[in-house]
Amino acid sequence: MTDALQDTHSYMLELGRRARSVAATLALASTRQKNDALLAAAAHIDADRAHILAANLRDVEQAKARQLPTARIERLVLTDARIDGIIAGLRQVANLDDPVGAVDGMRTRPNGLKIGKMRVPLGVIGIIYESRPNVTADAAALCLKSGNACILRGGSEARESNAALAKCLYAGLRDAGLPESAVQVVETTDRAAVDTLVTMSDYVDVIIPRGGKGLIKRISEQARVPVIKHLDGNCHMYVDETADLALAEKVAINAKCYRYGICGALETLLIDVRVAERFLPVIAKAFAEREVSLRGCERSRAIVSGLEAATEDDWATEYLGPILAVRIVDGLDDAMAHINRYGSQHTDAIISTDINRIQHFMAGVDSSSVVANAPTCFADGFEYGLGAEIGISTGKLHARGPVGLEGLTSQKYIVFGQGQCRG
């Protein structure tokens, strides 16, 4: 290693040691203390607006000088309204139920042992994210409320904004009598910091990357620490022969057009061949009016003339834009086979009035959310009532689907005896 690399490596290990050293304190922190810290941090951010906006302006100017893409600069910009949003977010997390300490499934064994499961923090969470500075406050709040220490590594273009927000978070922790190292914002912009963060398994219990697919893929490949991740959102909707077609039309349009860029947006529409002649012309017209272009299979193109042909690649593509793939399938099992083959295990929907078909679909489609008679774009922690969301997991272990406070915790067995012995 070069000296600079060695310095970054040592710096990250030191952050890890500090985080680990306060984890036990955080696990025992009261709900009141954690809420006090969140509310105090919100107050500090409110009082420090001028500094935060000035720091953000420096980041934005730097980003413009570096000629970053407009969309990335747009995500970076803080305004008074966005700061209001950050403050509201912290207060909202303070209002959520504390997941830590809940005991489930306590039961008595024949020998009198009482055994149950207690919800506990994971310990230390590393979060790696891109330009939006609000993630600094949002992620810190969720980790703190769930009793975890966190190490936050933001994008280099948001360095000054993140540092200004971090100062307020640290002050909030101090005010509440909690250790400042509960939240640590990585100060170096050296990319080697990430290499160390995702491999220091003695100090970090889980990594949550938030950002583009490239970032997440790179981190997953490198990590020696478990990663809660979300790669693609290639979402499907299957219109069954028993579907209410008016409902199917309304839901399909919402699923595609609510927002093109979200991971729950509809990317492939599957239509049972038995209703295709009735449904496809109607939905094709509706999408045409909304300037969504369709790419269809051979059978679709025989029904609606002028459709662009879908290729094998289209079935596997998350467009995140005004394009929709359409395929006619031979019933439920064919639709499920298509989804399990090409889908990304994110969110998939069935439109049907037949409860047996819906249940078959729900049991057999291997995705983090399966939906009946509603659009895939509902896949979201707030919409699901989790109160907050750190991300959506398309992995199967631990948290799956939208991840809220509970996803940042684990359960351990607790056993109460009165001197029982084994054997």
Add this chain to the structure above:
Amino acid sequence: MTDALQDTHSYMLELGRRARSVAATLALASTRQKNDALLAAAAHIDADRAHILAANLRDVEQAKARQLPTARIERLVLTDARIDGIIAGLRQVANLDDPVGAVDGMRTRPNGLKIGKMRVPLGVIGIIYESRPNVTADAAALCLKSGNACILRGGSEARESNAALAKCLYAGLRDAGLPESAVQVVETTDRAAVDTLVTMSDYVDVIIPRGGKGLIKRISEQARVPVIKHLDGNCHMYVDETADLALAEKVAINAKCYRYGICGALETLLIDVRVAERFLPVIAKAFAEREVSLRGCERSRAIVSGLEAATEDDWATEYLGPILAVRIVDGLDDAMAHINRYGSQHTDAIISTDINRIQHFMAGVDSSSVVANAPTCFADGFEYGLGAEIGISTGKLHARGPVGLEGLTSQKYIVFGQGQCRG
């Protein structure tokens, strides 16, 4: 890659493809079908005893010729009684409740969407184990009952025994009309098979290694698939100043002496300084009578003369034998700090009559099981009432502690709407 390596690699990928291709069928298999397969496999094993014992004899002779250690040969040997045990195990798993399809937490959102979580199989599970051939049947049974396809890679010394058992498992699956590839026993003894198995993340959802620490460490370092693992069982018992000392003595002896070699065996005894002068001489005598040798801290040695001195290494050692480390601590927080520093997050106990201290210990000790007034050796899936156990997990994500059928499943969100739209 050499040709031989390439062959092994291709062979394993083919097993992976087959497993993945039947996962959806297994997820939809009825409880009845899965139980029928288990009971039929049990009947085939019963009918095939002669072949299985003959195959095992060939393995044992080979192992003797290779001069494997006696303990390893002992684990390899099948007898009629052990085959009875395997058959009973299959029937027992058939009797357990099917975890698949259970729906939790269904609730209605303000917009009328009904959202809950459905328990579903993980998909494909890879199990890597050492010499005991009974694991072949046990692991296959648990994976099948939880709706998962599995790829089983046993120790090379048990190759013929495992193949003979596999034949009966395949026959059971066929009898029940389930795909034979639901269970696949790896036929090559090439170690490169493991390298492929733990990295083929397209086909395998989780790896469960069962065996010595060396095996598990190597697999964890190599794996690109999530691993449910158990490394050390360095278990502690803390005797609080409020402890019932007669109970503490009985429980400490059971925790150490029930069986030295299990992962829940007691390895370090921590005693509050306030009761050390009363408790330590008594427990030291009791262990001396049982030929367990103690290694004590300075303060322990001042109370009981002739104690061997414990070194820093002793605190971190899982003896798995008739040795016990003893340390006098300054109360509850000191004990917890010792456990969180030196422990292996397996199972740790407190002996106390004070509920507040017990709760503090349970919340603050970061282990997969925390126990009050009972020995650590109870850490076991059967003792916890899980009905079966595939292993004990000391990781924090997903399954933690003894892992039964539920640990081999995941949950997905299910959402029922009536045409609601977002925004």
